[in-house]
Amino acid sequence: MDHLSALEAQSVYILREARSNLGKLGLLWSIGKDSTVLLWLAKKAFFGHSPFPFIHVDTSYKIPEMITYRDRVARELGLELIVHRNEAALASGMGPGAGRLECCKALKTDALADMTRTYGFEGLIVGVRRDEEGSRSKERVFSERGEDDRWDYANQPPELWGQFKTDFPRGRHIRVHPLLEWNEIDIWRYIEREGIPVIDLYFSRGGERYRSLGCAPCTGRVKSEASTVAEIVRELENTTESERAGRAQDREDAYAMQKLRKDGYM
Amino acid sequence: MTENERAADPEGREGAAGGREKLSLVVTGHVDHGKSTVIGRLLYDTGSLPRGAIDRVREISRETGQPFEFAFLLDAFEEERKQGITIDTTRLQFRTPRRDYLIIDAPGHKEFLKNMISGASDAEAAFLVVDAARGAEEQSRRHAQMLSLLGVGRVGVLVNKMDLAGYAEAAFEAVKAELSAYLWNLGLDAGPFLPLSALRGENILAPSPNMPWFRGPTLIAALDALEKPSREEGLRLPIQDVYKFDARRIVAGRMESGRLRAGDEILISPGGRRTRCVTIESWPPREGGVREASAGESTGLTVADEFFNRRGEVISLPGDPPETASSFKASVFWMGKNPLARDRRYRLKLATDSCECRVTAIFNRIDSETLAPTGTADELGPGEVAEAQIELARPVALDLFARHRVTGRFVLVDGYDVAGGGIVTGVGAPPARGAGFAAGGVFARAALLEEYSYSLEDGAVAIREPDPAVYAVGDEVPLAGRSFGYPPDLDVVVFRDRAAVRIRQGRVAEVLPLSAYAWSGVPSVNGRGFALRVSSEAEWRGLLDAFTRGASGGEPDPAARWLDFNAYRRIALAGPLAGPGGEGAADVQGAPGWEDPPEGGGLQPGARPGGGR
Numbered sequence: 092m093d094h095l096s097a098l099e100a101q102s103v104y105i106l107r108e109a110r111s112n113l114g115k116l117g118l119l120w121s122i123g124k125d126s127t128v129l130l131w132l133a134k135k136a137f138f139g140h141s142p143f144p145f146i147h148v149d150t151s152y153k154i155p156e157m158i159t160y161r162d163r164v165a166r167e168l169g170l171e172l173i174v175h176r177n178e179a180a181l182a183s184g185m186g187p188g189a190g191r192l193e194c195c196k197a198l199k200t201d202a203l204a205d206m207t208r209t210y211g212f213e214g215l216i217v218g219v220r221r222d223e224e225g226s227r228s229k230e231r232v233f234s235e236r237g238e239d240d241r242w243d244y245a246n247q248p249p250e251l252w253g254q255f256k257t258d259f260p261r262g263r264h265i266r267v268h269p270l271l272e273w274n275e276i277d278i279w280r281y282i283e284r285e286g287i288p289v290i291d292l293y294f295s296r297g298g299e300r301y302r303s304l305g306c307a308p309c310t311g312r313v314k315s316e317a318s319t320v321a322e323i324v325r326e327l328e329n330t331t332e333s334e335r336a337g338r339a340q341d342r343e344d345a346y347a348m349q350k351l352r353k354d355g356y357m
Numbered sequence: 358m359t360e361n362e363r364a365a366d367p368e369g370r371e372g373a374a375g376g377r378e379k380l381s382l383v384v385t386g387h388v389d390h391g392k393s394t395v396i397g398r399l400l401y402d403t404g405s406l407p408r409g410a411i412d413r414v415r416e417i418s419r420e421t422g423q424p425f426e427f428a429f430l431l432d433a434f435e436e437e438r439k440q441g442i443t444i445d446t447t448r449l450q451f452r453t454p455r456r457d458y459l460i461i462d463a464p465g466h467k468e469f470l471k472n473m474i475s476g477a478s479d480a481e482a483a484f485l486v487v488d489a490a491r492g493a494e495e496q497s498r499r500h501a502q503m504l505s506l507l508g509v510g511r512v513g514v515l516v517n518k519m520d521l522a523g524y525a526e527a528a529f530e531a532v533k534a535e536l537s538a539y540l541w542n543l544g545l546d547a548g549p550f551l552p553l554s555a556l557r558g559e560n561i562l563a564p565s566p567n568m569p570w571f572r573g574p575t576l577i578a579a580l581d582a583l584e585k586p587s588r589e590e591g592l593r594l595p596i597q598d599v600y601k602f603d604a605r606r607i608v609a610g611r612m613e614s615g616r617l618r619a620g621d622e623i624l625i626s627p628g629g630r631r632t633r634c635v636t637i638e639s640w641p642p643r644e645g646g647v648r649e650a651s652a653g654e655s656t657g658l659t660v661a662d663e664f665f666n667r668r669g670e671v672i673s674l675p676g677d678p679p680e681t682a683s684s685f686k687a688s689v690f691w692m693g694k695n696p697l698a699r700d701r702r703y704r705l706k707l708a709t710d711s712c713e714c715r716v717t718a719i720f721n722r723i724d725s726e727t728l729a730p731t732g733t734a735d736e737l738g739p740g741e742v743a744e745a746q747i748e749l750a751r752p753v754a755l756d757l758f759a760r761h762r763v764t765g766r767f768v769l770v771d772g773y774d775v776a777g778g779g780i781v782t783g784v785g786a787p788p789a790r791g792a793g794f795a796a797g798g799v800f801a802r803a804a805l806l807e808e809y810s811y812s813l814e815d816g817a818v819a820i821r822e823p824d825p826a827v828y829a830v831g832d833e834v835p836l837a838g839r840s841f842g843y844p845p846d847l848d849v850v851v852f853r854d855r856a857a858v859r860i861r862q863g864r865v866a867e868v869l870p871l872s873a874y875a876w877s878g879v880p881s882v883n884g885r886g887f888a889l890r891v892s893s894e895a896e897w898r899g900l901l902d903a904f905t906r907g908a909s910g911g912e913p914d915p916a917a918r919w920l921d922f923n924a925y926r927r928i929a930l931a932g933p934l935a936g937p938g939g940e941g942a943a944d945v946q947g948a949p950g951w952e953d954p955p956e957g958g959g960l961q962p963g964a965r966p967g968g969g970r
Contacts, residue, residue, distance in 0.1 A: 092653040094379055094457075103655035104597070104611045111598045111668055111709075136609075138657060139640040140602040222450075248774045249692060251478035252766055254706045258773040274450070331406075 095281050099132065102269040104253065105232055106136040106216065109267040110143075112257035113214030116267075117173070119203075119357060120145040122157045123304040124289050125218035125270055128278055130168075131287050132269060133216075143216075144171040148206060150198035151181055152306040160290045173210065177202035187308045191340050192347060194309075200356045204240040207264055216267045217357045222274045224335060226349040234266045235259050240355030266357070275334045276327045283320045294318045303335050311337035378456035380585055383477040383509070385500040386486035387493075391517040395486055395555040396449065396460050397427025399576070402562040405451035427555070455581040477507050478778075482583050484513045485536070489522035489552070492532050493539065502742050505543040506688050508762060508780060510586065512545050513579065520554040524567040549579050590614035590652075592623075593679065593756070593764050594672040595708035600657070607638050607657040608666055610709065613763035615674070616651045617658070625664065626671050626754035627681040633661040669710030671754040671764060679754045679764055686783030689716075689737070689745045689769070693776025697737040697745075697769070703776075705749065707767035713750040714769070719743050720799075721870075737777075745779070757781055792823040794849070794858045796830045796868035801856035803828065805849055805886030809840045810931040818928055828865050836863055840929040844880050851884035852904050880924075888924030 092100070109116055118133065118141075120126045133141045147161060165172040177185070180197040187194045207215065221228040231247055233255035248256055256265060270278075282289055292301045299312035313336060317326040340347055348356075386392045400406050418426075449460050461480055477483065483504050487497055504512055514536050522528035529552045540547035552560060552571050559565035561576045574582065592615030600607045617623070621634045637647045638657040650656040660666075671679050691697045697716060705714040719734045722743040737743050758765030758780035769777040792803040806823035828834055836843040849858040850871065857874035859867040876897035881889045891897045900919050 092651075094377060097379075097653060100611065100653055100655040107597045107609060107655070135640050136655070137600065137602060138605070138607055138638055139642075142602065228449075251775070251778060252763075252768065254768045254775060256775070258704075258770055260773065 095277060095284060098273055098277055099135070099281070101272065102129075102132045103136040105255075105267065105269040106133055108253075108255055108257075109214050109216060109233075109265075109269075110137075112255070113265055113267070115210070115212050116143040116214040116216065117146045117210065117212050118143055118216040119218070120147055120161075120170075120172075121218070121304070122147070122153075122161050122290060123218075124278055124282065124293060125220065125273075127287060127289055128273075128281060129216065129218045129270060130170075131285060141168075141170065144173050144210075146173045146175065146206060146215075148199055148202045149174050149176050150194075150202070150306050151176060152186065152198070152308055154292060154301075154304065154307045154310070156292055157290065157304060164288075173206070175202055175206040175209075177205065187306070191309060192351065195340050195351055195356065196354065200240075200351060200354050203357065204355050207240070212264055214265045214267050216269065218270045219268055219357060220270050220273050220275070220278075222334075224348050226352050227271075230268055230271055231256065232268050232271055233257065234268065236264050236266060236355060238262045240264075242353050242355065244349075244353065276324065279320060279324045279327060283324055289320075293323065295322075301337070303338055305338055305340075309339040311339070313337055378585065379459060380456055380482060380580075380583065381459040381461060381480050382482040382484060382580070383461040383480035383504075384484050384486060384515075385477065385497075385504065386515075387488070387491075387496040387500075390486045390488040390491070390494075390497070391555050392486045394427045395484075395515060395517060395553070395561075395576075398555045398558055398561050399460065400449060400451050401427060402558060403451040403453060403577070405449075453577060453581050458580065477504060477509065480507075480509055481586055482511065482513070482580075483509045484515050486515045486517050486555075487532055487536065489516045489519050489528045489532060492535055498539065499740060501540055501543055501545065503690060505545050506690050506742060506780065508758060508766070510546055512540055512547055514540075514547065514550045515555075515576065516550060516552045517555050519552045519559065519565075519568060520557055524552075524565075526568075526570045529571070549573060551576055551579060590761050591677040592617055592672065592674045593708075593761055594656075595710070595764065596625075596666055596668055596670045596672065597709050598668055599666050605638065605659055606663055607659060608672075609655075609657040610672070611655045612650050612652050613708070614652050614761060616649065617656075617672075618649045619646075619658075622675055623660070623672050624675040624678050625666065626673065626679050627752045628670070629678070629681070630662070630664050631675055632664065635659045635661050669708070669712075669753070671708065671710075679756045679761070680784045681752045681754055682784045683749045683752045684746070684785060685749075685755065685781050686744065686746055687767070687779040687781050688742070689777055689779035690740075690742045691737045691777040692739055693771045693774065694739070695771065695776075696739070697771075697777055699735045704770040705747070705753075705767050706770060706775075707753060707755055708764050710753050712753055715748050716745050717748050718746040720745070744782070755781055755784070757784065791825045792827070793854075794828045794856075794865055794868045796865070799854075799856045799868050799870055801849065801851040801854045801858050801868060802884060803834075803849075804851075804884050805841065805843070805882055806835065806838065807885070808838055808929065809926065810929045812931055814932065819931075830865050830867065832865050833863055834860055834865060836860070841886055841926045843882065843886065843925045846879045848874075848877060848879055848881040849884065849886075850874065850881060850889065853884060882925065883920065886926055888921040890919050890921055 118126070118129060120130065130141070130145070145165065149158075161172075164170070177198050180201065185194060185197045219227050219230065221230065226244065229244060229247075231250045233250070234242065234247070235256055236242060250256065259265065281287070290304070292304060294300055295315045295318045298314060298316065300315040300317060301310065302313045302315070304310060313332070315326060317323040340351070384392050384396055401411070451458050451460070461477065485497060485501060487493055501512065514533070516529050516532045519529065529550075533550045536550070537547045551573060552568055553576060554565070555561065559567060560571070564575055565571070573579070593613045594610045594617065595613060596608055597610040600609055617634060617637070619634055619637050622631060623634050624631050636659045637650050638659065639647045650658075673679055689697070697719070699716055699719055701715065703714055703716070705712055719737055720743065722734045722737065722741060734743065754764065755767075756764040765781045767779060767781070768775045769779070771777070792806055794801045794803060803823060808821040808823070809818060810821070811818050836845065836847070845860070845863040847860045849860065851857065852871070855871040857869055857871055858865060859869075859877070876891065876894055881891060883889060889900060891900055903915055903919060
């Protein structure tokens with residue numbers, strides 16, 4: 092079995108474990124390449140169906156094309172889509188000007204926590220990968236979040252032999268990470284192999300493209316001539332530049348992502 | 358690219374990239390012996406670090422006022438840097454021309470054992486890093502035990518910090534000698550042994566000029582020479598769920614081993630119902646459908662007879678079913694906050710099944726320093742390893758780990774947490790215990806106390822079982838009966854229980870595993886009280902060889918060669934054998950044979966049909 096097929100089989104196994112073991116389940120769909128692969132894998136796991144809602148935590152600062160694309164795909168695929176915003180914070184003027192980490196915390200972390208409680212989710216499927224950054228490299232496939240949504244990363248339970256964390260007190264929830272073992276290049280090779288449609292912000296226009304998608308004020312383009320999936324794969328085969336080089340929040344301090352994620356960031 | 362397009366383009370670039378071999382390896386070792394440095398070096402020397410990573414670690418070192426270390430590349434957490442130890446498993450990748458590697462860095466600090474197990478449980482190869490000057494320390498030994506239990510068959514040893522040992526061949530050889538014996542005793546295949554200085558990058562990518570005496574490969578060359586473990590196992594498809602999203606009723610699961618074709622007869626265990634696989638389902642639909650699923654695939658099938666199927670059942674081919682058991686013997690390891698307690702309830706998760714269980718016996722708890730079994734126990738603490746008898750609330754489909762990995766291993770859930778795990782080493786209930794000798798978790802049946810008599814009435818020899826007493830160390834043993842009389846100093850070697858008993862001055866002095874028994878020169882008998890014709894160490898080894906290899910081992914008449922019935926036994930004459938209370942008839946069993954009869958209880962992991970021939 093080749094590497095991509097092995098990754099696919101493991102992700103499908105994880106998605107099915109989530110559905111069999113957890114109560115109300117939702118998939119965090121950020122419109123980006125990873126959660127779009129996740130959508131595809133869910134269809135594989137459930138034989139053409141996607142038996143849970145897709146959730147978009149909308150900061151209102153997203154790159155506008157992302158929202159257009161989101162609504163079009165949801166319509167075409169008939170997805171049950173939940174869009175959630177931290178309206179209170181937005182009303183009081185929260186934005187990147189208030190400080191990047193403060194903004195991420197209010198519009199993403201807090202919005203996510205509020206959404207989880209509002210809808211009573213017991214399992215949230217999230218497309219994070221170990222190779223994205225340091226704190227994600229230490230994640231579990233089934234990662235418990237406390238009642239305050241916090242991640243107790245120094246005291247995680249063992250995870251072995253495909254036996255995941257499926258027992259936890261009521262009021263807590265599990266972040267399910269089916270793509271944990273995938274690398275950025277695996278994602279693109281899989282998109283290429285399966286012919287999965289992705290948003291065209293990833294493709295080069297005027298010598299630049301987005302390599303990672305986020306909020307417009309805090310996400311930069313990288314120099315690139317890659318304008319097809321195949322060209323992106325070739326480009327990644329020859330780069331040592333980090334994937335999240337364009338993401339401002341990572342640069343705030345050495346432990347920015349770890350601090351955000353401890354409080355419940357995805 | 359669709360499936361068809363790819364078929365038309367056999368040289369498609371994805372095929373080559375997607376097919377690149379990937380090997381996962383775990384690096385373990387005692388804290389401070391240099392695991393993270395070895396890994397940091399591998400990443401650095403193979404150019405597998407993203408640009409800026411080294412600069413970033415330098416920057417963090419400056420911020421935190423600590424000297425630059427390769428280990429920091431792995432320690433992505435703030436707390437870890439402060440404490441200077443690795444908290445959790447990290448997974449990093451590097452590539453060589455031969456293939457891609459996934460390295461699992463297993464923390465060495467004692468309290469983080471559970472993370473080490475999470476890391477090591479997926480590994481295809483394992484390395485133990487040992488400080489050349491300090492040799493194996495407690496955690497090195499414990500990790501080696503865990504690797505053995507987790508089914509990692511082969512362990513390479515990286516003798517690190519050779520620079521601090523003066524690059525001396527003698528230091529390397531000393532560690533090698535110590536570790537090879539230790540690993541061999543654990544049933545692990547040891548090697549290769551490589552002398553390194555990870556800090557200085559010696560013998561990682563290029564041979565070290567400071568160690569010209571070493572003719573073996575560099576670490577990278579040794580890694581590339583490793584062969585991926587491959588196992589041929591029959592079909593096991595544990596059912597994950599049954600879906601009815603549309604008109605189809607799809608039984609979903611991952612093919613853990615073997616192969617399944619549409620049309621195959623299948624067996625569903627436990628329960629043993631047979632049906633036929635009609636279709637293999639997939640999305641997106643493919644022209645002509647999918648006809649076959651093989652090991653590793655997450656698949657789904659429809660079956661001819663729509664039984665009520667549930668998660669946890671295992672699909673196999675009818676000729677090669679898993680065992681169905683509600684009691685089994687296992688090697689277990691524990692990593693919970695609270696100790697594993699005998700007779701407490703836990704939940705067992707095995708493949709996709711889950712069921713309440715109790716651990717009814719804990720024995721042969723291993724001392725990590727000496728590897729000696731320390732006897733029966735009521736508890737097993739975090740980091741400890743033992744054998745255990747496990748009783749399930751209902752029958753479960755499972756396999757001996759030696760036959761099928763995925764259906765032969767399990768975890769134990771204590772409260773909300775996975776707190777332990779193990780591998781199945783024997784299926785079935787423990788044998789009923791009649792009379793016997795017990796100490797330190799070892800039990801040996803006392804058939805030497807059976808009474809043999811010839812019934813004048815029936816014209817046949819009958820055997821009556823002794824009273825079901827259990828003799829512990831210090832207890833007096835009734836060495837004289839109607840049909841036997843043994844000397845007060847006696848060794849009893851009970852082959853079927855793989856145990857031996859030393860009786861001195863009529864009392865039990867020691868009950869020990871056969872593996873720990875050494876011939877002592879006192880008169881000895883087998884489990885039934887037949888004298889062993891052994892008068893020297895060499896003869897004892899010859900006998901042991903004949904017994905453990907199986908019945909006849911080339912000897913024309915092994916019974917006559919090694920056993921003497923008449924030394925301490927006779928057949929008493931009796932009228933009607935029935936003793937007081939008239940229980941005699943029920944006690945009559947078959948006559949003794951050359952060797953103790955095969956086990957009735959089926960608790961022998963090594964029982965193979967035609968074993969030893």
